[in-house]
Amino acid sequence: MDLDTTGWSGEGAFTQTLIDVFERLDQVAFLRVEDVPSSRSDVEYNFISNELFVRFRTRDRAVRTKLLGLLPVTRMVTEPVMSVTDLERALSDLGEVGPPDYADEGMLQYLRTERIVPPYQTRGYKLVELVRIYQAGTTPRRTEDDG
Amino acid sequence: MLAHHYRQRAGQTRRWRGARGAVAGVLLAAVAVVGVAVLLPLTANTRPVVRDITLEARDMAFYREGGTVPNPTIWLEAGEEVRFILRNLDLGIAHNLAIDGWQLETAYLDANASATLRVRAPEQPGSQTYVCQPHREMMHGLIEVVARGGSRQTRLQ
Numbered sequence: 001m002d003l004d005t006t007g008w009s010g011e012g013a014f015t016q017t018l019i020d021v022f023e024r025l026d027q028v029a030f031l032r033v034e035d036v037p038s039s040r041s042d043v044e045y046n047f048i049s050n051e052l053f054v055r056f057r058t059r060d061r062a063v064r065t066k067l068l069g070l071l072p073v074t075r076m077v078t079e080p081v082m083s084v085t086d087l088e089r090a091l092s093d094l095g096e097v098g099p100p101d102y103a104d105e106g107m108l109q110y111l112r113t114e115r116i117v118p119p120y121q122t123r124g125y126k127l128v129e130l131v132r133i134y135q136a137g138t139t140p141r142r143t144e145d146d147g
Numbered sequence: 148m149l150a151h152h153y154r155q156r157a158g159q160t161r162r163w164r165g166a167r168g169a170v171a172g173v174l175l176a177a178v179a180v181v182g183v184a185v186l187l188p189l190t191a192n193t194r195p196v197v198r199d200i201t202l203e204a205r206d207m208a209f210y211r212e213g214g215t216v217p218n219p220t221i222w223l224e225a226g227e228e229v230r231f232i233l234r235n236l237d238l239g240i241a242h243n244l245a246i247d248g249w250q251l252e253t254a255y256l257d258a259n260a261s262a263t264l265r266v267r268a269p270e271q272p273g274s275q276t277y278v279c280q281p282h283r284e285m286m287h288g289l290i291e292v293v294a295r296g297g298s299r300q301t302r303l304q
Contacts, residue, residue: 038207040217044285101239102239111240126284128285
């Protein structure tokens with residue numbers, strides 16, 4: 001699998017888990033990871049938002065059709081071996097990932113929340129990680145203002 | 148002689164009718180002027196203008212419509228009436244808008260739903276916090292109520 005992390009700061013443990021999982025999936029040919037500009041932190045929380053763009057491997061398939069509706073011909077069609085819906089099923093079966101919090105035909109979304117209490121401190125902060133997975137080439141759902 | 152008499156009567160009748168028409172026209176014009184003078188002020192909207200403040204919930208924060216600053220401070224004038232419109236743009240995450248100090252809250256909204264809170268700011272300047280109740284740590288901002296006639300530039304920030 002080709003991995004492009006040039007647009008990622010490296011923040012997000014769950015994002016790293018997903019990268020590790022994708023590296024094991026034969027159907028994934030390429031993965032690009034990017035930070036989302038809406039990532040931010042405050043005293044009470046650290047919000048990490050990342051986007052993953054996946055390109056699946058393709059296969060050629062022979063399709064029988066009729067030329068001009070008359071002559072039977074065979075055409076070769078290149079299609080991905082997996083869809084976002086298939087990916088959702090595959091990830092849901094994995095214990096370290098599980099089912100997404102939101103899914104549609106074009107996007108999977110995971111929201112992970114954890115309270116972190118640093119050593120020798122009584123008051124912790126909330127770590128929130130929002131990860132959206134798209135098929136490469138799709139427009140992200142974030143608004144244009146987010147970058 | 149008789150013919151002359153009838154011609155004279157007919158002339159007098161035409162003049163009388165003409166005078167009556169002129170009087171009726173003047174009366175009609177007067178009624179119209181009075182009517183416009185009385186009714187025109189009634190058509191003016193005397194209710195105070197309600198300002199719409201649209202907030203979008205996205206990426207676990209509130210933004211002004213089309214804005215880029217998360218959880219912005221909202222400035223109101225004392226006594227000002229505003230309508231907060233919340234639109235949830237976070238797919239798969241329910242949000243609401245609540246102003247605890249004024250005991251106001253919307254229902255929890257699914258993605259692409261919206262709700263409205265109508266608020267009259269108190270007469271006393273001060274500040275309140277607006278939150279999304281299930282995500283209040285990340286989604287909270289300030290409502291600053293400033294004295295009436297405060298700097299417009301400040302108020303519109």
